[in-house]
Amino acid sequence: MKVLHLSSEASWRGGEQQIAYLITELQKLNVDVMVACKKGSxxxxxxxxxxxxxxxxNFSHQYAPGTALKIKNICNEFQADILHMHSSKSHGAGVIATLLGAKANLVLSRRVDFPVKQGKLSQFKYNFDGIKRIICVSDAIKDITARGIKDSSKLVTVHSGIDIDKFHPESVNKSILHTQFNIPTDKIIIGNTSALAPHKDYFTFINTADILLKSNKNLHFCIIGKGKLKGEIENYIQKKQLTENFTLTGFINNIPDVLPALDLFLMTSETEGLGTSILDAFASKVPVVATAAGGIPEMVIHKKTGMIAPIKDVETLAKNVKEVFADLNLQKDIVSGAFKHLHSFSKEQTALKTLEIYKQILSEKAIKS
Structure with missing residues (x-):
């Protein structure tokens, strides 16, 4: 089997990490892979x-004829069975490439927590006959996407996965954050490792911290990541007079070494495809409190694998954090439950389920022919 993957983005975020995991695992399963990616990315x-x-x-524009023509040529020279499109831009380019003569079966990955747009171009590319499956990263995304898809039988869920083997929480230095960022050793650290992007809703994170600090001054909050909202987040922390209670670490690439140093992982997203940083926290054996955004409830099952609260509900988020710290048996149970649940979300499982979808498509094609 030959699969051509389209990676159109200039940056490296969660979606790109998922493509990387998928490709390397597919290779282990004897799938012949090729990538068309953005130059200089x-x-x-x-x-x-x-x-x-x-x-x-170049991937200059999703409907750019030059980009699509190059994809068509790569696809046909490689003799791809499957052309797997991993983003909106690669989706448009893949559809145009097919119209220009690319011969592979199209598969689309859908990771975003908002409906398909109703415009003619969006409706055309999402309902294009050449697309055999739309792989959604969660059941929540599948349900949202279904509203804009005429043939809902094309929709399937394959949860994103992580590299569980990278995490060894028992052997890491639990004081690494205290030491590296001069946080007093007696402070309890609550953190998040998401990009500083609007949908992560760090303002709710800060508002939750504000409530918690009113009853417990021994807390410190770490925002681990980078993004365009850094200035706004810093200003909001300053406005709330919480500067001494917060550390913005910037991007850290040794997450498996850092995450186990948190006492609690707090995810306050407003929208979320799945939210694989929660899986990292599960692997690090750190208790999780999160909002019920997107696919998060498929990972965080209340009082079994974590604690869940409605989106933007700072009072419930703060209450859940307090409950986790107050009840050590609950804390132990959710950490244990999360680690067991985690094994359904490994990169190996993601690849196996994706490969099964590829095989179904080729089998259906063989029957028709």
Whole structure:
């Protein structure tokens, strides 16, 4: 089986990490992979480093004929059975490439927590006959996407996965954050490792911290990540007079070493496809309190694998945090339950389920022919 993956983004975020995991696991399953990625992107660097066959193209616009023509040529020269599109831009480019003569079966990954737009172009590309499956990262995304898809039988759920083997929480230095960022050793650290982006809703995170600090001054909050909202977040922390209670670490690449140093992981997202940073917290054996955004409730089952609260409900979020710290048996149970639940969300499982979908498509094609 030959699969061409389209990675159109100039940055490296959760979606790109998922493509990387999928490709490397598919190779272990004897799938012949090729990548068409954006020229000069981190994904090109990844392909070079991991010796993955690739072609770098501009991906200037999702409907750019030049980009689509290059994809068509790569696809047909590679003799791809499957053309897997991993983002909106690669989706448009893949559809146009097919119209220009690319011969592969189309598969689309859908990771975002908002409906398909009703405009003619969006409706055309999402309901394009050449798309055989739309793989959604959660049941929540599947339900949202279904509203804009005429043939809902094309929709399937395959949860994103993580590399569980990277995490060894029992052997890490639990005081790494205290030492590295001069946080007093007696402080209880609550943190999040998400990008500083609007949908992560760090303002709710800060408002929850404000409530918690009114009854417990021994807390410290770490925001681990980078993003365009850094200035706004810093200003809001200052406005709430919480500067001494917060540390913005910036991007940290050794997450498996840092996450186990948290005493609690607090995710306050407003929208979320799945939220794999929660899976990282599960693997780090850190208790999780989160909002019920997108696919989060498929991971965080209340009082079994974590604690869940309505979106933007700072009072319930704060109450849940207090309950976790007050009840050590509850804390132990949710950490244990989360670690067991985690094994349904491994990168190996994601690849196996995706490969099964590829096989179904080719089997259906063989029957029709």
């Amino acid at each position: 981190p994904f090109e660097d990844f392909c070079i480093q991991e010796h993955i066959p690739y072609k770098a193209i």
